[in-house]
Amino acid sequence: MTQTVPGRSKEVVQVLPGLLLAMTLAMLDNMIVGTAMPRIVSELGGLEYFTWVTTSYVLGTTVSTPIWGKLGDLYGRKGVFLTSVLIFIVGSALCGMAGSDLLGGPEGGMAQLIAFRAVQGIGGGGLLVGVVAIIGDLVPPRQRGQYQGIMAGVMSLSMIAGPLVGGFITDNADWRWAFYINLPLGGASLIWCYLRLRLPKHRTDHRIDWPGAIVITIGITALVLIATWGGQEHGYPWGSWQILSLAALAVVSLAVFIPIERRAAEPILPLHVFADRNFTLMSVVGVFLGFALFGAIAFVPIYQQLVQGATATNSGLLLLPMMLSSTVVSVVVGLAVTKTGRYRRYPIIGGLVMMAGLWLLSLQDAATPKWQTGVFIAVLGAGIGFLMQTTVVIAQNSVDPKDMGVASSTATFFRSIGGSFGISIFGAIFNSRLTANLTERFGPQAAEMLGQSSTLHMRSASAGSIPAQVKAGFVESLADAIASVFAWSLLFAVVVPLASAFVKHVPLRTGLGHGGAAEPEKVPAAAE
Structure with missing residues (x-):
């Protein structure tokens, strides 16, 4: 029998703190670790392999995402989600122990950390997917926007808090606490969800592909x-x-x-879900959203630190305008979708607003003040707010309830893959443009020397090592190279509103439909 919102709204409110805590863990982790990396390398060595600390986590997360989604569909969301939280906690504990006396000392510590980060990533792959899919199990699509708006706000705040918490831990405690902090938080989420989470029962054949x-x-x-x-x-x-x-x-x-x-x-990824036009379009939007957004946004802190002179910690605070606008728009759009049942316009608007933000960022140079950058990234954040959760709602509404986990994991997966390629390709564009600028200004030999001071992992102190007489030219070259990244990202961002324009308005379900046919909303779609 189809369940409706009133019967489960109390349960959603009761379990939401535990789910949001799990989401916070997943979002905080990479931000905290990035700040602690210089201290980790100084103790464990392995400078040439330090990028694998991030890569192994991303690899574990991305590989496991579709598998976690399908396991939840087969065996029930609660047990699978709690297992992912437990694996994340164990992986975090092992990361904190890497290179310690318990595991043989610093020699080989970097290899241990890389391996343990993969374990942590496998658990992390189930956190975000599990939270989104559980909300999908408890809340019909018509009512889902308001909760996913809250989730988007928590994600934004976590991204801000990550560098600040990581900087505080690195400056005032052992770097290992960047991982150990996950233990009490993850434990609290595990216990809360174990005691409070009650999901609808539905039977499926338990066959793993x-x-x-x-x-x-x-x-x-x-x-x-x-x-x-x-x-x-x-x-x-x-x-x-x-x-x-x-x-x-x-x-x-x-x-x-x-x-x-x-x-x-x-099947792990049922191909029939791609027969639905809306689901396929949202998958395409996810790839290019990740491509244009996460690939480009990686360069905002670099611009703030090396061009505008912000510290690593302050650059996190300078992202507040983007995060706040994203949070406010996400919540407002979520409430609007819940109230009206209309959603088709929001991905289109979001794509256009995101393009406007990227275009404004492409106009920056070495003289752009911090407040102006704040306005530009606030526009970009508004575009994010229109897109991030609405695309998930559309994807989930396009599939049968039994495929909810697949829909959630697929949305996360395509955005992650797009972001990975965006960072890589935009990194190549950045390096090529910077080298060309430096060569034009200072000649090939000087360009090679100066280029060694600038990589995608540069720190704010790097520019300080450059002689004062060439620093201005270096900063101008750097600003131009970063602006070119935002300009190129526009080419990929165009796909987002174009693909969204072909979305067909399908009434959002007002029932959960685990026991039978999903119940569509009883409102006409003509206004869309």
Whole structure:
């Protein structure tokens, strides 16, 4: 029998703190660790491998995301979600112990940390997917916007708090507490959700598509490695045999994956969900949203620190306008979707506003004041607010309730893949433009020397090591290179409103529909 909102709204409110705490853990982790990395490298060594501390986490998260979604659909969301929280906690504890006397001392500590970060990433892959899918189980699409607006606000605040908490821990305690802090927070989320979470019961055949899981893991690993290594200073050229081999492996995996999924009784990624136009369009939007947004936004702190002279901690505070505008718009849009049942216009508006923000950021130069950058990123944040949760609601409303986990994990997966490639490709664009600018100003030899002071992982102190007589030219070259990244990102951002314009308004369900047909809202769609 279809359940309605009034019967479950109290349960949603009761379990929401535990779910939001789990989401906070997933969002905080990378921000905190990034701030602590210099201290980690100084103690454990392995400078040439330090990027793998991030890569292994991203790899574990991305690979496990579709698998967590499907496991939740098969075995029930609660047990699978609690398992992911537990794995994240164990991975965090092991990361904090890496290179300690308990595990043999600093020698080999970096290799341990990389391996343990992969474990942590596997758990992290289930956190965000689990939270979104659980909300989908408890709340019909018509009512879901208001809760996902709250979730978007928590995500934004976590992104701000991450660098601040990481900086405080690094300056005032052992770097290991950047990982140990997850233990009490994760434990609280685990206990809260175990005691409070009550989900609708529904039966499915428990058959794991192991061939599909293995093949998609191989393919995703190849894609993530291409995005991580391609064109990077510590990676390989785009035309190298390593990158071409990984590309071939990804293509072969996809070619093998499709027939496997067609034959599987319970496929990891049911291909029939892509038969729905709205679901496919939101998947495309997710890729280009991640591509244009996360790829470009990685350069805002670099601009604030090296061009505008902000400290690492202050650059986190300077992102407040973007996070606040994103939070406010997300909440307002969520309430509007809940009240009216209308959603089609918001991804289109969001795509256009995001493009406006990226265009404004592309106009910046070395003389742009901080307040003006704040206005520009606030516009970008508003675009994010229109898009982030609305796209998930549309994707979830496009599938049967039994595929809720797949819809949630697919939305997260495509955005993650787009972001990974965005960072890689925009990094190559940035390095190429910076090298050209420096060569034009100072000549090839000076450009090579100055270029060594500037990578995607540069710190604010880097510019201070440059002689004063060339610093102005260096900063101008740097500002122009970063502006070019935002200009290029516009080409990818155009796809977001264009794809969204083809979304068909399908009435949002007002029932959960676990026991039968989903109940659509009883309002006409003509106004859309």
